[in-house]
Amino acid sequence: MSLRGLLSWCSIGTLLLQNGHVYARSVLADRAVGVPVANASVLILGGGVAGVIAARTLYEQGITDFMIVEARDELGGRLQTETIGAPGNEWVVERGPNWVQGTQTGNGPENPIWALVKKHGVKTQYNDWYDSMTTYDESGYVNYTDTFNESGDGYDTLTVAAGARVAKKLVDMTARTGYSLIGAKPQTPADKACEYYQFDWEYAQTPEESSWIASSWGNNFTYDPDDGGFGDDNQMSIDQRGFKYFIQAEAAEFLQPEQVKYNATVTKIAYSSDGVDVTLASGEVLSADYVLCTFSVGVLQNDDVTFDPPLPAWKQEAIQGIVMATYTKIFLQFEEDFWFDTQMGLYADTTRGRYPVWQNMNLTDFFPGSGVVFVTVTGEYSVRVEALSDEEVKEEVLGVLKLMYPNVTIPEPTAFYFPRWHTNPLFRGSYSNWPSSFFNGHHENLRATVNQRLWFAGEATSLKYFGFLHGAYFEGLDVGTTLANCIWAGGCAGMAHVPEVTNAYPYKV
Numbered sequence: 204m205s206l207r208g209l210l211s212w213c214s215i216g217t218l219l220l221q222n223g224h225v226y227a228r229s230v231l232a233d234r235a236v237g238v239p240v241a242n243a244s245v246l247i248l249g250g251g252v253a254g255v256i257a258a259r260t261l262y263e264q265g266i267t268d269f270m271i272v273e274a275r276d277e278l279g280g281r282l283q284t285e286t287i288g289a290p291g292n293e294w295v296v297e298r299g300p301n302w303v304q305g306t307q308t309g310n311g312p313e314n315p316i317w318a319l320v321k322k323h324g325v326k327t328q329y330n331d332w333y334d335s336m337t338t339y340d341e342s343g344y345v346n347y348t349d350t351f352n353e354s355g356d357g358y359d360t361l362t363v364a365a366g367a368r369v370a371k372k373l374v375d376m377t378a379r380t381g382y383s384l385i386g387a388k389p390q391t392p393a394d395k396a397c398e399y400y401q402f403d404w405e406y407a408q409t410p411e412e413s414s415w416i417a418s419s420w421g422n423n424f425t426y427d428p429d430d431g432g433f434g435d436d437n438q439m440s441i442d443q444r445g446f447k448y449f450i451q452a453e454a455a456e457f458l459q460p461e462q463v464k465y466n467a468t469v470t471k472i473a474y475s476s477d478g479v480d481v482t483l484a485s486g487e488v489l490s491a492d493y494v495l496c497t498f499s500v501g502v503l504q505n506d507d508v509t510f511d512p513p514l515p516a517w518k519q520e521a522i523q524g525i526v527m528a529t530y531t532k533i534f535l536q537f538e539e540d541f542w543f544d545t546q547m548g549l550y551a552d553t554t555r556g557r558y559p560v561w562q563n564m565n566l567t568d569f570f571p572g573s574g575v576v577f578v579t580v581t582g583e584y585s586v587r588v589e590a591l592s593d594e595e596v597k598e599e600v601l602g603v604l605k606l607m608y609p610n611v612t613i614p615e616p617t618a619f620y621f622p623r624w625h626t627n628p629l630f631r632g633s634y635s636n637w638p639s640s641f642f643n644g645h646h647e648n649l650r651a652t653v654n655q656r657l658w659f660a661g662e663a664t665s666l667k668y669f670g671f672l673h674g675a676y677f678e679g680l681d682v683g684t685t686l687a688n689c690i691w692a693g694g695c696a697g698m699a700h701v702p703e704v705t706n707a708y709p710y711k712v
């Protein structure tokens with residue numbers, strides 16, 4: 204099916220007549236006189252938060268000749284649910300994102316995901332990550348909340364020290380180096396579990412694998428109102444329609460059925476300065492003037508989609524330079540609970556990152572009576588468990604519960620489930636993480652346009668909010684706005700790139 208050049212005065216007329224959308228009308232009033240009409244077609248590849256918000260942005264700017272192309276059979280991308288539980292006690296749990304991270308502080312900036320969650324009435328519950336914690340090690344319950352509190356202070360010190368480096372234009376280093384320089388050097392399993400909770404549980408990688416500066420500024424822009432962030436509350440979705448409901452309901456407000464193509468897996472993107480041809484697994488070819496690719500960097504890294512011609516060197520360096528980290532929630536259901544009555548539990552194994560963070564859903568404010576608990580692993584440990592069978596992972600997890608509760612006969616769970624994000628060809632991980640070898644120029648190149656026609660957006664292209672739902676939202680909005688302006692202008696260079704990312708100071712020989 205060819206989209207190219209289909210739209211013209213006709214669809215703009217349709218837009219005015221059928222919708223009378225006020226914003227589109229005012230855009231037209233501003234632009235329609237003496238300037239080219241928006242006769243360009245756009246294929247938005249991927250129907251996650253970035254794709255849906257980009258589509259909404261084009262629509263609001265009076266551009267209606269677009270189509271979202273999505274491999275799955277619903278919108279939402281990584282927002283996905285799974286129904287687990289024994290018959291009669293089934294619960295919808297989140298495979299992917301669970302929290303609105305950072306909501307709003309006073310009259311400060313509001314997280315746009317929080318705004319959509321409220322607008323569409325998604326049920327959430329404040330999740331206390333710091334003051335509702337029970338601590339364990341391999342001998343069972345052990346109170347190390349003092350260590351836990353110190354690790355929170357250590358993390359804050361790490362972000363302050365990173366800010367001082369930014370102010371002095373000092374180079375980036377790993378967050379591990381940062382921790383060591385501020386004197387936070389975890390020794391015991393409890394020290395390491397607490398550090399894990401502060402760091403890996405957020406970035407889905409270790410301090411060794413992560414940028415000191417980027418992890419700190421990412422933290423600030425989401426959580427720290429003093430630095431323009433939203434605030435440090437985390438609201439957890441407990442809505443049985445799924446967290447995804449907010450974006451699906453938002454899409455339903457503007458998207459026409461023919462503007463989404465489901466069950467359509469892209470295998471090839473052929474582009475030139477004239478336009479794009481997108482080949483689907485079915486063999487069908489879609490053509491358009493512009494393409495906006497919102498696939499995860501994991502998908503781009505893994506050559507799940509072929510680019511013709513191959514992407515330029517600067518783009519490939521950016522894609523391969525960032526990391527697609529993995530975050531795995533492992534859900535269990537038991538007939539009766541025997542665990543902590545706080546919201547969170549922390550288990551310190553002698554192996555750092557071995558089934559460390561536990562969460563109790565069988566609480567009045569969450570899923571009362573559900574008997575659901577889940578444990579999270581990240582990074583290389585996620586890759587490891589994905590390679591095991593469900594049965595093997597279940598045995599390991601039950602083994603950890605036996606250590607945590609030496610006096611309890613751990614029953615057989617009535618449900619056991621975990622998603623495999625790392626091996627999923629539509630994602631290849633959970634969200635991006637920024638290594639210390641990745642520079643600002645690389646990041647600019649990650650979001651930059653290729654040949655004026657091939658555009659990119661997604662959580663990873665967000666400088667301030669990479670990794671988060673709101674990062675995907677802001678990129679859909681920002682790149683969508685730039686693309687709309689470009690179309691109205693009859694073409695443009697797009698988001699700029701740097702030809703080569705160079706050292707400020709060369710190596711001496």
Ligand SMILES: Cc1cc2nc3c(=O)[nH]c(=O)nc-3n(C[C@H](O)[C@H](O)[C@H](O)COP(=O)(O)OP(=O)(O)OC[C@H]3O[C@@H](n4cnc5c(N)ncnc54)[C@H](O)[C@@H]3O)c2cc1C
Pocket residue numbers: 248249250251252253254272273274275279280281282298299300301302303304467468469470497498499502507508530531532624628629630632633634660661662663670671672673674675
């Ligand atoms: C386990 C987990 C926990 C998370 N927790 C949180 C959290 O609590 N809070 C938070 O803010 N963020 C969280 N995130 C991150 C958040 O989910 C992402 O930042 C956000 O959903 C990314 O949106 P996106 O539109 O950029 O990408 P995606 O949602 O990945 O959208 C891209 C779309 O492209 C489609 N696609 C891929 N390949 C193809 C192809 N070849 N052909 C056609 N379609 C294709 C995919 O199916 C997908 O729908 C979490 C993510 C995971 C996985």
Ligand SMILES: *[C@@H]1O[C@H](CO)[C@@H](O)[C@H](O)[C@H]1NC(C)=O
Pocket residue numbers: 239240242243492690693694
């Ligand atoms: C829109 O149409 C005009 C006139 O036919 C043409 O010059 C222009 O190139 C078109 N723009 C795009 C982006 O296709």
Ligand SMILES: *[C@@H]1O[C@H](CO)[C@@H](O)[C@H](O)[C@H]1NC(C)=O
Pocket residue numbers: 276465466
């Ligand atoms: C997509 O595929 C699913 C499962 O194969 C099917 O139920 C659904 O009807 C399909 N949707 C579309 C729009 O083709």
Ligand SMILES: *[C@@H]1O[C@H](CO)[C@@H](O)[C@H](O)[C@H]1NC(C)=O
Pocket residue numbers: 346347348349
């Ligand atoms: C854990 O120990 C601290 C002191 O280190 C104490 O303040 C706190 O009450 C203890 N917690 C529990 C649950 O006993």
Ligand SMILES: *[C@@H]1O[C@H](CO)[C@@H](O)[C@H](O)[C@H]1NC(C)=O
Pocket residue numbers: 333334348349352
């Ligand atoms: C840890 O901090 C919390 C408040 O954040 C406080 O209530 C608790 O007493 C502290 N515990 C210890 C052991 O310092």
Ligand SMILES: *[C@@H]1O[C@H](CO)[C@@H](O)[C@H](O)[C@H]1NC(C)=O
Pocket residue numbers: 362363364365366367369416419420423427429430
């Ligand atoms: C993060 O916030 C802290 C506290 O406001 C600030 O001191 C620091 O400079 C910030 N760090 C970065 C990298 O922006």
Ligand SMILES: *[C@@H]1O[C@H](CO)[C@@H](O)[C@H](O)[C@H]1NC(C)=O
Pocket residue numbers: 537538539540565566571572573574575
């Ligand atoms: C959930 O918690 C309640 C209250 O503590 C308890 O009575 C009930 O047995 C638990 N349910 C399950 C299924 O574990």
Ligand SMILES: *[C@@H]1O[C@H](CO)[C@@H](O)[C@H](O)[C@H]1NC(C)=O
Pocket residue numbers: 343344609610
């Ligand atoms: C487990 O049982 C032993 C022996 O009865 C007892 O000493 C210990 O305190 C119990 N531990 C817990 C966590 O209840």
